[in-house]
Amino acid sequence: MNQSAVKSISEPRLFGKDLGAIESWVVAKGEPAFRAKQIYEWLYAKGVRSFSEMSNLSEKLRANLESEWILGRTEADSVSESADGTKKYLFAAGNKKYIESAYIPEPDRATLCVSTQAGCKMGCIFCATARQGFQGNLDAGQIVNQLYSLPERERISNIVYMGMGEPLDNQDGTFGSLRILMNPRGANMAARRITLSTIGLPGPLEAYLKEFDSHLAISIHSPFDDERKSLMPIQHVFPIKDTLGLLKGYSFSDHHRLSFEYIMFDKVNDSPSHARELARILSGLPCRINLIHYHSVPGNDLQGSPRADMEAFQTILKDKGYNTTIRRSRGEDIQAACGLLSTKALLRNTDQDTRDW
């Protein structure tokens, strides 16, 4: 664990605070409110690593910042590199929590896959993150830190919220990070460069759609209620048909895209009738469908569908007018591919004695 992470456990971190919070602090220190915008830009537009670099602030203000905050950016603890160029970064997230993010380069772009929680509560049976249970939410700073600490940061063209955790189960952190990323005084990323992926929690989903124009990906994985329940416990409380009903009240386009993620499990959800039913329930929604090869994780009886079955599935959907892609699997050799991020091995079972199971 690096020293800045150790310090961050006990001292408040400025990195991740929004303009309002910074302004409240600045004004309480007797400084004019516009100083907050300057600090905000230093943090997020210029990406400084120390208060001393904030050269248009007075020495007194910098001294106050130094005494009351740590800046709060942290470097990755380690990195693994795949044969295909994908890199997986491991970050300490305070209080013995760890998260991973994945840098996925292509010839014409590069995507960063960020995590929003340490672990996950949703318990989807096919996901490695689910196997470690839930350790805590990341705050906005810890989410955007995954971008700011990236050595390849200047290459990043897209960010996907598809890492560890359910982003909409951490509304504060996720929304706070999106605001920083899309703020012209912040990271100044275009909304069309950001995709949030979710299993569909109605209240936070509506809030996301109302505030942000970034893309939306829904993890569907089966068009049939009972089957989806066996794969994704959330289906018991928030069935996919409720999510689809909600989405029909919004408009989507190429600039504000809706897509559905569909992991394909051999002899489970990959039949022609699944494809037809998927097409039927998505009818009326302008959307894309991403078919994803399943990467096996221990603890369940699922296997990935053969490529030929995935292509047949794709053909049915395309014939019904859906733009359907088979996602290329990246980083599988370093456990960075879809559904494989996990820091379970790093968890120390310090809470064994307090568990009720």
Next chain:
Amino acid sequence: MTPCTILENRVLGPKGRLLRLEWQGSFIPGQVIGLAVNRDATPRWYSIASSPEEEGLSILYTLVEDGELTPRLFDLVPGSTIYLQEPRGQFVEQAAWVRNPASTIWWIANGTGIAPFVSMLRSGIQGSHRLVHGARTIEEAWFREECQARASENKDLFSYHLCLSQGKNGRGQGIHESRLTSWLQSEGTRLCKAQDHYMLCGSAGMIVEVREILGSIGIKHESISSEIYF
């Protein structure tokens, strides 16, 4: 969100309460309701712990000291108003699960996850059921006496296993001084059958571990229904 009057906020233990609300409506045992202390707040979801025949509607909760809602629930007294979102959810028993008389429905829960199974039990069960409840201590073994009584009255239809992860004074009918997962691995799995159906309710960590234990003895994922508290 509908305003409801609180009828009772009964103390069950140091951090456990049973909140009973005045509400008239229908629900299916196993469903959840949303609760909030003001109309515009995002509701938190709780399994219903009572049967549709009872007066009012009850939920079981424990204090989460840095939680958003439970510290405020703790302070509510009879006559207070709380806001409720209608029952929803599909974590309910299917008739098909008990068509085979040789099959058993397992109810596996930790902590307050026992709530939906109490609702189902009180509503009347058909076919063989086995309840396995994980708690830290006997004081947190919610509904223990009720479950023990039912198991004693209906030996053929209902069995009850309480697994205490920390308790050392709980020896008694159906009480095991071991973790739920330890008991399941060492003894429970010998009782599992491929034709049984398994309903799991509680924390993500418990559900993931129990699913893996069941999977390791060949139980298919389609035979397992899970309700995770989040």
